[in-house]
Amino acid sequence: DAKTTQPPSMDCAEGRAANLPCNHSTISGNEYVYWYRQIHSQGPQYIIHGLKNNETNEMASLIITEDRKSSTLILPHATLRDTAVYYCIVRVDGNQFYFGTGTSLTVIP
Amino acid sequence: SAVISQKPSRDICQRGTSLTIQCQVDSQVTMMFWYRQQPGQSLTLIATANQGSEATYESGFVIDKFPISRPNLTFSTLTVSNMSPEDSSIYLCSGWGRGNEQFFGPGTRLTVL
Numbered sequence: 001d002a003k004t005t006q007p008p009s010m011d012c013a014e015g016r017a018a019n020l021p022c023n024h025s026t027i028s029g030n031e032y033v034y035w036y037r038q039i040h041s042q043g044p045q046y047i048i049h050g051l052k053n054n055e056t057n058e059m060a061s062l063i064i065t066e067d068r069k070s071s072t073l074i075l076p077h078a079t080l081r082d083t084a085v086y087y088c089i090v091r092v093d094g095n096q097f098y099f100g101t102g103t104s105l106t107v108i109p
Numbered sequence: 110s111a112v113i114s115q116k117p118s119r120d121i122c123q124r125g126t127s128l129t130i131q132c133q134v135d136s137q138v139t140m141m142f143w144y145r146q147q148p149g150q151s152l153t154l155i156a157t158a159n160q161g162s163e164a165t166y167e168s169g170f171v172i173d174k175f176p177i178s179r180p181n182l183t184f185s186t187l188t189v190s191n192m193s194p195e196d197s198s199i200y201l202c203s204g205w206g207r208g209n210e211q212f213f214g215p216g217t218r219l220t221v222l
Contacts, residue, residue: 032209043113043201043213044152087151095140095205099152 002100003027003090009104012082018075020103022088025069032091033064035073037084038102044087047073078107111136111206113214121220122192129188130217132202137182140205143175146216147198158185158202192221 005023012018024033032051036044048055048062050071055062061074075082087102116131132141141158156164156177164177179185189196199216206212 034211041146041199041216041218043203043215046210046212049209094157095211096142096154096157097152097203097211098154099144101151 002098003031003092004088004100006086006088006100006103008101009106011106011108012075012078014080014107014109015077018073018078018082018105018107020073020075020086020088020105021070022072023070024088024090027068027090029068031093033062033068033071034089034091034097035060035062036087036089037082038087039084047086049091078105080107080109083107111138111204111212113202113204113212115200115202115214115217117217118215119218119220121222123222124193126192127188127190128192128219129186130200130202130219132185132187132214134183134204136206138204138206139182141179141185142203142205142211143177143185143187144201144203144213145198146201152201155187155200158187189219192219194221197221 034049035047038044050062064071085102085104089097112135114133143155144152146152154167155170156166158164158177158179160179176188197220201216203213
C-alpha cells in the first residue's frame with residue numbers, strides 16, 4: 001500500500017513557483033522519498049529523491065521536514081509543460097514503488 | 110539513465126484471448142517491475158520480475174492470469190491471459206539500474222472488447 005497522501009489537484013500560475021506537498025507519516029528511517037511525474041499517460045518521469053537532507057537538481061527542489069513525516073516538491077518557475085500528475089512515493093526495502101493517487105498540477109497561462 | 114522500450118505500444122484484443130507484452134532495456138538492470146494503470150487511475154504494482162526464477166506477485170495478482178518471464182538482465186515479458194474488458198489498461202514495465210532511480214517504459218495500451 002502507498003505510504004503517501006497528496007492533495008488531488010493544484011493550480012499554479014505560469015512563471016510562479018509550484019509547491020506540491022506530500023505526507024508520509026509512517027516512513028521508516030532508511031526509506032527514501034521519490035518524486036515522479038506523468039504527462040498524458042506516458043511512463044512516469046523521475047524528478048528527484050531524498051532521504052533526510054533537502055535536495056536540488058535542474059528540475060526541482062525537494063524539502064523534507066526534520067521529522068521526515070512530510071515533504072514538498074518545488075518547481076521554481078512553472079511552465080505550461082509542467083502540467084502533469086505528480087507522484088510522491090516512498091521507496092520500500094525491496095525497491096518496490098507503491099503509487100498513491102498523486103496531485104494533478106495545472107499550470108495556468 | 111537507461112531506456113526501456115515496450116512492444117506492442119497498443120493493441121485491441123478479443124475477450125478470452127491472451128496478449129504478451131515485451132519489455133526491453135538498453136542496459137542491464139538489477140530489478141524489473143510490471144505495473145497496471147487502469148483508466149483515470151494511478152499505477153498499481155503487479156509483480157517483480159526475477160531473473161531466472163518465478164516472479165513475485167503483489168496481493169490481488171496471480172501467476173495464472175499474469176505470467177511473467179525474465180530470461181536475462183535486459184528483457185522481460187508479461188502475458189495477460191484469458192482477457193476480459195476489465196483488463197483494459199495501460200501496462201508499464203520499469204527497471205532499477207545501478208543508480209538510485211527507477212525508470213519506466215512508455216507503456217502498452219490494451220483495449221479488450
